[in-house]
Amino acid sequence: MINVSMVVLGSLPILRCQSRYRKYYISDQYIQPQSYKMTHMKRRCTTQVISLPYDVDIDGEMSQGLRVFVLSDLHTDYSENMDWVKSLSTIRYKNDVLIVAGDVAETYNDFVFTMSLLKDRFEHVFYVPGNHDLWCRWEGDNYLDSIEKLNALLTACSGIGVKTSPAIIDGLGIIPLFSWYHESFDKEENITSVRFPSLEMVCKDFHACKWHGELSSKDLSLALYFDAMNKKNHDQIEEIQQICSQIISFSHFLPRQELCPEKRMLFYPNLPKIIGSDSLEARIRSIHGTDGNSTSCHVFGHTHFCWDTVFDGIRYIQAPLAYPKERKRRINDGEIWLPFCVYGNGKLTGKISPCFWCDYYSNNSRQPGNHELAPWVAKLYNRF
Template identity: 65%
Template sequence: MAVGLGAPSRSFAAGSGGGGGGGGAGRRKKKVFLHSVPTRCLIQCRTREPATKVYAVSDLHTDYSENMAWVRGLSIDSYASSALIVAGDVAETRENFAATMKLLKDRFRRVFFVPGNHDLWLRKEKGLFLHSLEKLNALLDVCRELGVETSPAVVGDVGIIPLYSWYHQSFDKEKDVSGIRIPSIDTVCKDFYACKWRQELSPKDTSLAICFDSMNEVHRDSIEQIQQNALHIITFSHFVPRQDLCPEKRMLFYPNLPKIIGSDLLEERLRLIHGANGQPSACHVFGHTHFSWDVELDGIRYVQAPLAYPRERKRRMNGGAEWLPFCIYDGALTARLTSCRWSEYYTLNKRDPNNIDLAPWVARFYQQQR
């Protein structure tokens, strides 16, 4: 479990072949870059823009008509001088992705994006892309055409840093739930067949996590400029940087969820940016699990503001839609959210990953499956 980690275990990169290479030093030497990841230099950080609000949202999933209607319903005027962080999972198809990002760019002065897993699905693309990295390049091209930003930049006094990432199953360090029949990850996680990868990459080892993490290296100089000049820094990713940003396994209808949500490399990288002990101005926005979340851990504030699926909003799993997009910055980091059921729960209750006694609602669910 990733509790208070400043750096992941050195055993992370162990393996050979498609499994992610050798140890930490070997991993850092081998860099994987996509030709179309933006490489333009950061505009001089000392050239300040007027103070602006920064909003955050993730998991728009606009392939659902209700979610696309929500985006269309955002005010044309209210956000005209503001920036928006979009922490992945915009849409499954390139067509819907482009339509969604255009709507957002029409409403916000600046829009920032990192890809999520659904953005790279190919099952409805009719053979347009050979693999998911090719689709990623196409989505980045769309972003450039629309003026959506996928590189670090400064907005007023705040630095905004997108972090590319992918999950790996060894991210899960907690005790597994036993005594019930849990479907396999391959069965439950559509990524395993909706995404396609080059031969050397696999979702079953660390190779994808390393590949996506290496994409951040091209922005090293830009990040250093931001660290030197910005008064506040907000990093963001789609995937989860530490396991204690997800409910314990006994609380989950799918207890193996932590194996497909996060990356140790992501926490390591954002700690390099914000500092091992964090700082009052440090914030990281993430997505993917659809649980609204707002908590400070080891000096960094972690926030998830998901639109999620329509059925989840009806159950208010994400806290509803009234508070979205969430204003995370307005001259300083804004007050903590009050609509985050799970992060509030763990503020009041100590996390106990060794307790694998199923929560009542989970126990009832599996009893019904028999």
């Protein structure tokens, strides 16, 4: 076993090494040691975020009509994150929509308080559950399992006025998609040159979530169970497809492996086994079309990597608040430019590139067959 201290935060491990290369974090952009320069990456990679006044969208135009903002991975169990939510203006978003792509808080009370704060600030709030939301470790005997807690969260959302079903807002279709990850989502070759910790050691979901009957994180059962929850919204989705020329769908988990860096770039190369769902991408394509179009957008969360890119005609966006320590080591922070505006002036906002990995892959092809660990990863494991 690798002799490192591992702080496991949900499904995202933060590996710390007692050396001058001790600042290792899985975050949106900054995963290399501060003292290591990524000279092999092209200088065109963007390292700054554009900060805009709240009444201007990211095309530089004055916003008129409906605006839609997105946010994921709030983790308001951390007081710094709860303070950030409290600091959001109670005025500037009063006519706007907020899409929350999961991982609000670990406990029911923090979840309800956070969602109430957001509903006070936005006219419409949409939500899908993340894995942290379904943890039961601090809930005592309040819930028999994570499904019972899920139902309690959805009931709470209904009482607060938070939407968890598809809806049409000023002609825009917004579709929440329930999902869960499965190990077979990972289609890229395993890296076998180094022995990595097991999924059970790294991912707290295996211990903090409780599942009944045949539901398990070790097979497809959870992914299929959560995907089946979307079937009850079939008629609403069909209506949106018939009426709306623009649709935004969203989930917590990833629909494509390309929305995560290659394994050799990650401090935990087996991370792709606990991040996404094949059923989710199939459902997204059934909504937006096989080839997508310029009005198609899917928002996701979970990995804490900022993302803004297009695959097969669909724009994919992740805008995580993430953990406080991750934000401190980001190049682009996140406390200023979040929540992220994706829709204004009757259209999806134009693409900007504040995301390190999106810029990297726009200039470098993905090489899933390349097993050579990135220098900042190799330095961690080769030490021991």
